[in-house]
Amino acid sequence: MQNFLLSFLFIQANPASASPEIDTWIWIAFAAFIVLLLIVDLKLVMRNPHKINTREAAWYSAGWISLGVAFTGVIAWWQGTGAAGEYITGYLIEKSLSMDNVFLWAVLFTYFKVPKEFQHKVLFWGIFGALVLRVAFILGGIALIEKFHWIIYVFGAFLLFTAYKIFKSKTSGTDPENNRIFKWAKKIIPQTNKYVEDKFFVIENGKRLATPLFVVLVIVELTDIIFALDSIPAILAVTRDKFIVISSNAFAILGLRALYFLLADMKDRFVFLNEGLAIILAFVGVKFLVSEQVEIPIWISLVFIAVILTGSILLSLRHKPKS
Numbered sequence: 001m002q003n004f005l006l007s008f009l010f011i012q013a014n015p016a017s018a019s020p021e022i023d024t025w026i027w028i029a030f031a032a033f034i035v036l037l038l039i040v041d042l043k044l045v046m047r048n049p050h051k052i053n054t055r056e057a058a059w060y061s062a063g064w065i066s067l068g069v070a071f072t073g074v075i076a077w078w079q080g081t082g083a084a085g086e087y088i089t090g091y092l093i094e095k096s097l098s099m100d101n102v103f104l105w106a107v108l109f110t111y112f113k114v115p116k117e118f119q120h121k122v123l124f125w126g127i128f129g130a131l132v133l134r135v136a137f138i139l140g141g142i143a144l145i146e147k148f149h150w151i152i153y154v155f156g157a158f159l160l161f162t163a164y165k166i167f168k169s170k171t172s173g174t175d176p177e178n179n180r181i182f183k184w185a186k187k188i189i190p191q192t193n194k195y196v197e198d199k200f201f202v203i204e205n206g207k208r209l210a211t212p213l214f215v216v217l218v219i220v221e222l223t224d225i226i227f228a229l230d231s232i233p234a235i236l237a238v239t240r241d242k243f244i245v246i247s248s249n250a251f252a253i254l255g256l257r258a259l260y261f262l263l264a265d266m267k268d269r270f271v272f273l274n275e276g277l278a279i280i281l282a283f284v285g286v287k288f289l290v291s292e293q294v295e296i297p298i299w300i301s302l303v304f305i306a307v308i309l310t311g312s313i314l315l316s317l318r319h320k321p322k323s
Helices: 002-010 026-043 056-078 081-097 099-111 116-147 152-166 180-188 212-236 240-253 256-269 273-289 298-318
Strands: 201-204 207-210
Touching: 002 026, 002 240, 002 256, 002 273, 026 116, 026 240, 056 081, 056 240, 056 256, 081 116, 081 207, 081 212, 081 240, 081 298, 099 116, 099 212, 099 256, 116 212, 116 256, 152 273, 180 298, 201 298, 207 212, 240 256, 273 298
Parallel strands: none
Antiparallel strands: 201 207
């Protein structure tokens, strides 16, 4: 254990390095493992729709986080401590930036009055779609960097701009009434006016109509695409290894449902989370911009992100709202 920690602390990964060749069977095995986790979640853990209480959500969330963190050991055994450092840093980045997803879902479910026992189904299929879309974004982002190396400066500048916008914003949610995505979805998709159990579609008067539950699912997918515009460039500042980027994204996303049920009702408590996320985005933006001149060791990135994320959460929990 000491040897692992020492080598991890002093390893300096090169984020500009090309991805190592991964055998096809490894990709297939990893994809099958992720699908297996989703099936277990859908068919066993949540086979009966019900309202998830805080205690259940806490155990559920702890299990997913433990699985994601434990995969660091698999990467260390397989590719070495440098790759393990890249994975856990990427996992922390994705997990922290996904907090906004969690709070947006809370706004979304409240606005559409989604019954709590149906929320898990929306999030399950929403996250399944997000996994597929994220893989496409990741492969596209890496291909762009490999073909047009100068685009790293565009990514860096974009992350700094996003950090500024987040830091300037006073809220972490969105106003559905004034959001274009919400308006577009409700206008374009023919739908019923009420929920029909946990169905996405129903037949009425010979016509196939979407229920409001499907509209919510569509909006979950669309908003994840927008969030991916921030998170994918952020993790590419750490590593360009396709397997590490995809696996860290997958494990971070898989645990978001549990995190939602644990934190949704506490969204107003995390008053300093926006500032923390803005600082993290600004850091990785600067990392992009100086990557050609200065190589920032992975352990520095990991410690910085962990300290900022933990600090923003602790400060938020200690904050006493003005009466």
